[in-house]
Amino acid sequence: xNAMQDPARARRTLALLVALVLAWPMLxxxxxKPWTLFDERALQVTGRYLAQFFPPRMDAGxxxxxxxxxxxxxxxxxxxxxxxxxxxxxAALVATxxxxxxxxxxxxxxxxxxxxxxxxxxxxxxxxxxLVWALVFVRVVGLGPTSGVLAIAIAYGGMLGKVYAEILxxxxxxxxxxxxxxxxxxxxxxxxxALPSCLPELLSYTVxxxxxxxxxxxxxxxxxAGGLGQLLDxxxxxxxxxxxxxxxLVFIALVMASDAFSRxxxxxxDVAPAQAGAASPASWPRFSSVAVGLGLLAxxxxxxxxxxxxxxxxLGPDALGGMGRFVASFFPxxxxxxxxxxxxxxLLETLAMSALGTALAxxxxxxxxxxxxxxxxxxxxxxxVLNVLxxxxxLVWAxxxxxxxxxxxxxxxxxxxxxxxGVLGRLFAEAFENAPSDAALALRQRGLRAARVWxxxxxxxxxPQLASYxxxxxxxxxxxxxxxxxxxAGGLGQMLSYHLGLFQMHEACTVLIAxxxxxxxxxxxxxxxxxxxxx
Numbered sequence: 337x338n339a340m341q342d343p344a345r346a347r348r349t350l351a352l353l354v355a356l357v358l359a360w361p362m363l364x365x366x367x368x369k370p371w372t373l374f375d376e377r378a379l380q381v382t383g384r385y386l387a388q389f390f391p392p393r394m395d396a397g398x399x400x401x402x403x404x405x406x407x408x409x410x411x412x413x414x415x416x417x418x419x420x421x422x423x424x425x426x427a428a429l430v431a432t433x434x435x436x437x438x439x440x441x442x443x444x445x446x447x448x449x450x451x452x453x454x455x456x457x458x459x460x461x462x463x464x465x466x467l468v469w470a471l472v473f474v475r476v477v478g479l480g481p482t483s484g485v486l487a488i489a490i491a492y493g494g495m496l497g498k499v500y501a502e503i504l505x506x507x508x509x510x511x512x513x514x515x516x517x518x519x520x521x522x523x524x525x526x527x528x529x530a531l532p533s534c535l536p537e538l539l540s541y542t543v544x545x546x547x548x549x550x551x552x553x554x555x556x557x558x559x560x561a562g563g564l565g566q567l568l569d570x571x572x573x574x575x576x577x578x579x580x581x582x583x584x585l586v587f588i589a590l591v592m593a594s595d596a597f598s599r600x601x602x603x604x605x606d607v608a609p610a611q612a613g614a615a616s617p618a619s620w621p622r623f624s625s626v627a628v629g630l631g632l633l634a635x636x637x638x639x640x641x642x643x644x645x646x647x648x649x650x651l652g653p654d655a656l657g658g659m660g661r662f663v664a665s666f667f668p669x670x671x672x673x674x675x676x677x678x679x680x681x682x683l684l685e686t687l688a689m690s691a692l693g694t695a696l697a698x699x700x701x702x703x704x705x706x707x708x709x710x711x712x713x714x715x716x717x718x719x720x721v722l723n724v725l726x727x728x729x730x731l732v733w734a735x736x737x738x739x740x741x742x743x744x745x746x747x748x749x750x751x752x753x754x755x756x757x758g759v760l761g762r763l764f765a766e767a768f769e770n771a772p773s774d775a776a777l778a779l780r781q782r783g784l785r786a787a788r789v790w791x792x793x794x795x796x797x798x799x800p801q802l803a804s805y806x807x808x809x810x811x812x813x814x815x816x817x818x819x820x821x822x823x824x825a826g827g828l829g830q831m832l833s834y835h836l837g838l839f840q841m842h843e844a845c846t847v848l849i850a851x852x853x854x855x856x857x858x859x860x861x862x863x864x865x866x867x868x869x870x871x
Contacts, residue, residue: 416488
């Protein structure tokens with residue numbers, strides 16, 4: 337049998353050449369010289385530093401403190417996610433054109449502008465890093481978990497709203513269109529048309545974002561929100577490697593627990609609709625729904641109660657006035673040409689860090705996703721590595737790498753690559769597992785090897801989803817690169833930290849505008865590419 341020829345070989349080769357041309361300036365801007373980590377001096381520093389991590393601290397007093405701060409971290413993430421859903425769900429319903437009868441009839445009118453306005457608001461909410469939101473809220477409500485919860489709610493409301501809308505847009509339009517043509521409302525079209533087929537992906541992504549919220553709450557601890565982040569900050573400043581390793585082990589345990597919970601829910605969602613029949617809310621999975629729902633409600637309630645959130649301080653007239661004055665102090669932005677040129681260079685550096693880190697993560701994620709989507713020991717080993725990589729926040733990876741590689745964008749790029757490899761690897765593996773098997777089975781019956789089956793069957797079916805995940809992570813990595821600059825990893829974050837520290841608010845405003853513009857650009861690219869691939 338003749339080997340099957342790749343019909344898109346020329347296009348793939350051209351894309352590879354373009355990628356190589358674009359990669360060169362990114363490598364220069366990010367000062368990507370990983371070989372410096374392997375010279376004799378660097379290896380000695382690495383060995384001495386890693387030796388401090390063993391054995392982890394396990395005395396009773398420290399473990400009690402660790403348990404208390406672990407719950408506080410989970411509670412901040414859970415409360416923040418609950419408030420984020422209040423923002424994201426209505427926004428996603430408005431921003432989804434496939435749930436609009438006017439779009440179906442070819443008369444978008446004012447609805448189109450409303451959707452664009454909502455999408456613009458979502459871009460603004462998620463463009464500013466949680467750390468910056470937390471700094472704003474700290475000025476209003478003071479130190480403590482309230483600022484962390486509000487920061488996660490605002491930033492993750494934008495993230496969830498955007499992805500929920502994209503998932504609903506990518507669903508099979510036939511059921512939704514049939515309901516809308518029959519006179520059903522937007523809510524009925526969602527419940528009976530789009531949601532039954534999208535529910536597994538929506539649920540999986542929500543649980544994944546909760547994992548991210550846990551990591552975000554750790555990062556917010558560095559600015560006084562409490563939890564594991566504050567404990568980690570103290571241990572790092574004291575160079576207590578044994579305490580740091582204990583805290584990192586807790587990170588890994590949290591992510592593994594949420595990953596197992598996510599897999600269980602997805603498995604239930606995959607099996608139940610096939611057993612039930614019609615695609616309606618009554619046919620949705622009945623996996624002890626009352627117990628699960630009560631458990632989730634109890635977790636949310638306990639999170640809000642145990643944190644003792646200062647809502648009065650946030651909603652009071654003095655607090656709102658203080659926040660207004662603080663926000664007003666940022667305007668007008670600094671527009672002097674020398675400062676704009678400096679900001680532009682930092683923007684390019686941040687862009688290079690995020691793009692190169694994401695590109696490296698795509699390679700690492702694919703290498704780990706293939707065995708993670710398989711069976712046996714290789715699957716469990718790959719999933720364990722993915723859990724370890726993504727359980728450690730980018731900022732924590734960066735702090736550790738800064739000790740080994742020194743200040744500059746290289747540690748930030750490597751930190752993004754390590755963390756994002758774990759994130760994309762998990763998402764890629766789920767996409768491969770959920771891909772329809774008919775085409776792959778047909779090619780296997782024709783005698784093609786596993787690599788060609790993946791290239792010609794699985795990859796084309798999952799490419800739109802992989803592209804959406806990758807570009808979304810690039811957008812997220814721009815925000816992460818900005819945060820990592822706070823600890824000396826270069827880019828816009830380093831500029832923002834410097835000017836905020838000197839209370840130069842006008843300069844900080846210009847840097848924030850650059851961050852928002854950069855995220856908006858990547859968001860537009862992601863939207864266009866997704867629409868192109870799904871046509």
